[in-house]
Amino acid sequence: MFRRMTIMLVLVGAAFAAIFGFETFKARMIQKSMAGLRNPPQTVSTITAATQPWQKRLEAVGSTRAERGADLSPQVSGIVKAIHFKSGDKVEKGALLVELEAADDIAHLDALKAMQALAQLNYDRDTRLLKTNAISQQTADTDLATLKSDQAQVAQQQALVGYKSITAPFSGRLGIRQVDLGQYIAPGTPIVTLQQLELIFVDFYLPQQALAQIKVGQAVTAKVDTYPDMKFDGKILAINPLVNAASRNVQVRATFNNPDEKLLPGMFATVDIEVGAPQHYVTLPGTAIYHNSFGDIAYVVKNSPEGKDGENPKGGQKQYVAQQVFVKTGDTRGDQVAVLVGIEPGDVVVSAGQNKLHNGSPVRIDNKISVPFSANPQVSEE
Incomplete structure (x- = not known):
């Protein structure tokens, strides 16, 4: 009788142990599942840190x-008589570009030249007569002054006639013509750029x-x-x-x-x-650096401690966690930033998606979409 009761008690105890053991296992599994739901892996992009040469600039x-450039314009007013160039032409120094109507000025120049010739004859005659004392020195001096005055007026009028022809002051390429044939232009009116x-x-x-x-x-x-x-x-x-x-x-x-x-x-x-000698710094994309009130930080991806060598115990994919690291940054160039302290070459650093991470967050790596990482980024209209 006693033996039967002992066997019964053992059986009842085993049954209770099995029930309570299953409940404990079930509770643990539920707790682990809930923990997984509370901290699901975040998808991030990563980059492997490496050193690059940096030249201070x-x-x-x-x-x-x-080197030479001018907007050509006339010094005097007049009507455009002829245009000797096309927009965009390449011209040599001294090439005639535009002529203004100068018939009246040329006629006046001819009259002044005639007066100069007469003054020259009078002075030459005075020179011969002065040798024989046929005229006074005063008369010869007066005729010489008249000759010089006429010569100056001829030179002045020649310059005025020259102003009616606009030439290239140096060799170069012309721009777009700003005047038309027959147009009246005032001094300073733009004609063309050279x-x-x-x-x-x-x-x-x-x-x-x-x-x-x-x-x-x-x-x-x-x-x-x-x-x-x-x-x-x-x-x-x-x-x-x-x-x-x-x-x-x-x-x-x-x-x-x-x-x-x-x-x-x-x-x-x-x-x-x-300027200066080139330096070598660990270089990361600017997106890999997260700024907050405590300083600049980056997230380094490590193997999860839950699996041996990062392997999932159930034989799945590797598990990773993000470890928060404080960094000190240096100069920037384009999309890149130099990291002076905190990151070593070979570290796998989160380059995008770290806004939802905290220290120890589980992560899933997806590098299908790369982040900008150019020292000289180009602006695209696309």
Whole structure:
């Protein structure tokens, strides 16, 4: 009897143990599932940190201008008699471009030349007669003064006639014609622009602190948005000896060879001047750095401790967690930022999607969409 009761008690105990053990296991599984629901893995993009060479640069913006450039206009008024060029022509120095009606001025010049010739004859006669004392010295001096006056008037009128012909003061390319045949134009009326494009200047300003880092002859590069994939190489031509007292900036002029005439006067240009020796820094996209009130941070992806060597215990994909790291950043260039402290080469860093992360958050890596990571990003209209 006692033996039967003992066996029964053992069986009942085993049953209760099985029931309570199952409930405990069930509770643990539910708790683990709820924890998974509370902290689902966040999808992020990552990049492997690496060092890149960094060259310190001075950056400035400026405007292009031709070595020689002028808007041609007449010095005197008149009616356009002839036009000897087409818009966009390339002309040589001295080429005749426009003629103004000058018939009246030429007739007046002929009259003055006749008076000059008569004055020359009178003075020549006086010179011969003066040798025989046939005339007084005063008479000869008076006729000489008359001759010189007539010569001056002829020269003045010749200059006036010359003003009626507008010529190219230097070789270059003409712009668009601004006057028409038969049009009356006043002094200063624009006729056409003439630009010599073989050599182009870029004028820009730098703060006075940069004066110690630049010198005449130093290499510079320039870019214009017209040709986003091209760089133009030049050198510093001159540094203004006067610093602007209001802005504390100094004007600098660089010169660029322009054989293809791609650079035109008036363009907006960005100028880079390399200074100092190149350095090597760990480089990340700017999106990888998260700014908050405590400082700059980045998230480094580590293997999850729940799985051996990052393997899911159930044989699934690797599990990862994001570890928060404080960083110290340096200079930026385009989409890139130099990291001085906090990240080592080879670290896998979250580059996008970190706005929902905290220290220890589980993450899922998806690098199908890459983040901008160019030192010289280009503006696209797409």
